[in-house]
Each structure stands twice: as structure tokens, then as C-alpha cells.
Amino acid sequence: MANESAAAIPAGDLEKDGELKRWVTFQLDKEMYGVNVMQVREVLRYSDIAPVPGAPAYVLGIINLRGNVVTVIDTRMRFGLPSADITDSTRIMIIESEKQVIGILVDSVAEVVDLNSADIDDTPNVGTEESAKFICGVCNRENELLILIDLNKLLSEEEWQEVANL
Amino acid sequence: MSLSHQDKEAQTLLNYFQQMLADRLDPPSAEAAPAQPAVPAAPAAPVSAPAPAPVEQMPTPALQPQPKAQEQERTHSLPTLERSPTQSLEQLLQSVEAAAAVQTEVKTEPETAAAVKTKTQTAADTETKTRRAVQQSAQTAAVRTEEQTVKAEPAPALGFDPAQWRNLDTLEEFQTLFFIAQGVRFAVPLIDLGGIFEYDKLTTLFGKPDWYLGMTDIRGRKINVVDTLRWVSPEAEAREEKYPYIIALGQSKWALGCDELEGNKTISRDAVKWRQTPGSRPWLAGIVKDQRCALLHVQALIALFDKGIGNADLEREFEQSA
Numbered sequence: 001m002a003n004e005s006a007a008a009i010p011a012g013d014l015e016k017d018g019e020l021k022r023w024v025t026f027q028l029d030k031e032m033y034g035v036n037v038m039q040v041r042e043v044l045r046y047s048d049i050a051p052v053p054g055a056p057a058y059v060l061g062i063i064n065l066r067g068n069v070v071t072v073i074d075t076r077m078r079f080g081l082p083s084a085d086i087t088d089s090t091r092i093m094i095i096e097s098e099k100q101v102i103g104i105l106v107d108s109v110a111e112v113v114d115l116n117s118a119d120i121d122d123t124p125n126v127g128t129e130e131s132a133k134f135i136c137g138v139c140n141r142e143n144e145l146l147i148l149i150d151l152n153k154l155l156s157e158e159e160w161q162e163v164a165n166l
Numbered sequence: 167m168s169l170s171h172q173d174k175e176a177q178t179l180l181n182y183f184q185q186m187l188a189d190r191l192d193p194p195s196a197e198a199a200p201a202q203p204a205v206p207a208a209p210a211a212p213v214s215a216p217a218p219a220p221v222e223q224m225p226t227p228a229l230q231p232q233p234k235a236q237e238q239e240r241t242h243s244l245p246t247l248e249r250s251p252t253q254s255l256e257q258l259l260q261s262v263e264a265a266a267a268v269q270t271e272v273k274t275e276p277e278t279a280a281a282v283k284t285k286t287q288t289a290a291d292t293e294t295k296t297r298r299a300v301q302q303s304a305q306t307a308a309v310r311t312e313e314q315t316v317k318a319e320p321a322p323a324l325g326f327d328p329a330q331w332r333n334l335d336t337l338e339e340f341q342t343l344f345f346i347a348q349g350v351r352f353a354v355p356l357i358d359l360g361g362i363f364e365y366d367k368l369t370t371l372f373g374k375p376d377w378y379l380g381m382t383d384i385r386g387r388k389i390n391v392v393d394t395l396r397w398v399s400p401e402a403e404a405r406e407e408k409y410p411y412i413i414a415l416g417q418s419k420w421a422l423g424c425d426e427l428e429g430n431k432t433i434s435r436d437a438v439k440w441r442q443t444p445g446s447r448p449w450l451a452g453i454v455k456d457q458r459c460a461l462l463h464v465q466a467l468i469a470l471f472d473k474g475i476g477n478a479d480l481e482r483e484f485e486q487s488a
Contacts, residue, residue: 031369079372121388123371123381124419126474132373140383145369 018118025113025146026093026106029081032141033106034113034148041094041101043109046086052166059163060105063092070094071163072103078154080131098152099160113146115139120148130156331444334451334463338435344428344457345413347394348402351459352422356430358464360414363389363421368408376404377476379423382412389414392471394422398449398460400478418468446484447477 023034024043049061049072060072072092076083089108094101120137136150155163334355341356363384368391370380377397381388391412395402409423433454438461440452449470451463470480 081372124374124378124390124472124474126378126471127374130373132371134373135371138369138371138381138388140386140388143383144367145381145383145388147369147371 018116020114021117023113023115025110027108028106032146034146035151037112039095039151041096044092046090070103071166075104095151100164331448333440339432341430341432343430345424346426347424350395353454353459354462358416360416362411362413375476389421390419391421391423398477415464415468420468420471446481
């Protein structure tokens, strides 16, 4: 699913010329979210996540992905959402941002959709929460709004560095 | 006899003008010196003409129209404008004195009735120019004072400028929608509304303030829904269920949540106790007296929503500035 050139295309770089972009949709709490398909390497079933002592609160732990250590982020905590139990549909999405490869825990992964970038609207610039800047737009999809996430902003520079040094 | 009497009167008048001109010319060091500093005593000294206009009797720099017969006497009292307290006015009067010096040079010509007329005309022109200049100067001073007053107000940290606030400009009678949000009644001018909608799904966005309920799609438009009572009163309990209706504000992307629509009613401006200053609640246009409810200022609300400002932020800002 991934492409080596994915890192060169920021997910938040929304072009307004009507170009189609593909997004992987996933569910968290009651809402559907989307991330740029070019940033998604693979989707894994939930497996045991080894906690890392002294890691930041938003880090669930690490997993072994074919010999590579991948840090898994608690997406619910990162988005300020209440925690939830692990279910059969819980997935770990392995994503490749501009900085490095990490995993994000989501309630479920839905599908890959094509969205016209002209249909993507901005969200209101309200709120001082750090998490507000993760959202790069919203788009109407089958009578519901899809919240599009800019994965590159999921962590700050310091946090990316912190995760890399785990 | 009558001709001789007229000659005498003409001679008397001519003597009077000559005497007055001599009075002006005699102390050349005091009168002809250009651009004297604004010292109040300087212009009063040479005034010896009969019935001069007392310098203290000019109440303000804003000159009133005077009968033409008095204009010549007024030429003596022009320097009294130096009493104006503003510096710009003093500078202005320095230029007036310079003009008087030029006028003095004109008066060195043979003193004839024509010369007197010329002088009178010149003085009248000078006075007219002075009036305009004084008015402009007074306006400039007023504008400066106003600017200083505005600058003296605390800087709007939230981006809301109280000086820019204007209350609703409505007709004498206007239609108003009354609605209830969590048991509290509100009123809003119907002309400021973009529509009332029912909606199926509200998409919540993380990282937003408590009063931001989420976004919904209304006929292809993404509308941001505000928890009306939570915005007005942050201590209000969080709402468990979504509002059944939303009231879109103008053509903006904002809508107020609403539990019950009470209908619209035509009310007169007298039925509202209008607010004169925004205070800590620029969103409140006034109170509808009969219904005892808040009349919302839609444009102010939209501006506040766009900036992400809640009522709690406004009150905090107001307390800090007070």
C-alpha cells in the first residue's frame, strides 16, 4: 500500500483543483477519519504491544514488525478521546510520516475512498488545543463527514525525536 | 448745510481710520514683527481704537459670522486667538501674525479711503482664512484627541475591538425569532438568519472548545454548530443529546443549537432595551422587555465564533482590562 515517494507528499497539502486523492478511512469513537493512502504502509490486527518504561503517555509501546521495532501511538489519547477496550476490529495502522514509521491504534479500518480535493473543506480555526491542528479538512462522504488527518502533525518535532529515541 | 455736514462726517470717519492705522503702525517693533510667539499680552497693547472688541470676549476659536461693519474692528482682535491652548493653534496664529505684518506693509501706501477699503478687504480675507484655518485646526485637534482616546483603551487581546462595536441597525419594527436552548429563551432578528434546519448527524471534531458541538452537512454546506447555552454560560452542564434544530446565522458557517422554536413576532424598537456599549457581552444587542430575553447580535456572534472566542474569554478579558 505504501510508496517510497509518499513521504514527499504532505497529507495536509490539499489541492483545490479538483484532483482526486485516495484516503484510508478508519473509525475512532463515533467518527470516521481519513489519512492519505500514500502514508499507510500496512494494517495489522491487534497484537500485544510491549510497554516501554518511561515513555510518554501517548506511546502505548512497541511492536516487532518483521524484525523492526515500531512505536505504537495511542490515537485516542492523542485526539483527546476517551479510551476504549480492545475489540476484534481494533487495528494497528503502520504509517510512514515525513519523520519516521510509527503505528497508530484505531478502532477499525473501513475502506479506501477517492475524494475530490475540491470537496474538502477547512474546519473552523477555533480552540487552542494542540490536537486541533491534526485535522486538515472535512469532506462529505455518504451522508456523513469524514475528518481528514494530517499525520505529519500528529507529533511535534520534539515528540518525533522522542519517539525515535525510545 | 446738509452737504457740509456730510463732508464733516466723511472727514471724521477718515480721521478715525487714519488714527486707527497710525495706531497700528506706530509701534512697529511690536506689530510688524513676524511670527511672534503666542504671548497673550503682545496683541492687546496697541489696541487704542474706539470700542475695540475685547480680546477676552471671544469665547472659542470657532469664529461666529459678524456684521460687515464690525469686521474692521475685528482685525484688531484676531491675535486674541493665541489664547487657544493647543499648540497647533498657536502655530496657526503665528502665521496669522505674519500675514498681519504683510498687511502692515500694504498700509504704508498713501492713506486714502481706497486704501482703507483695501485694508478692510484684506483684513476680511485674513479673517476668513483664519476662520477656516482655526476650524481645520480645531478639527485636527479633535481628531487627535479622539485618536488618543481610542489608543488609551486597552489593546484587544482577543482580537475584539470594542470601539468598532455597533448595535443592530433595525427598522422601527422588525421580525424576531424566539427560541429556547436548554430552557433559556433567546431572540434573534429574523433578517439576520440564514435558515432553520433539522439535521441527522453531527460530526464532532476533537481539540475544539466545549461550546463547539461539531459540524453538520446542510445541503452541501458544512455548518458549525454551537452549543448556545454553553457558549453564553460556560458553567452550564454539558449537553448529552444533540439539539433538534439549528439556526444558521446569516450566510456564515455558524449555527446555534435550539431545542424549541417559539415562533417569530414583530416587535418595535421600543420593545427592546438596547445596549449602548458592548461591555463584556458584545453579542448581546439588548433585552426584549416583554419576553425578558436576550436579543442576540448576530454579526458580533459570527465574528466571535470565527475567532474562536467564547463568552468566558470575553468576561476574562473584560475583567483584566477593567
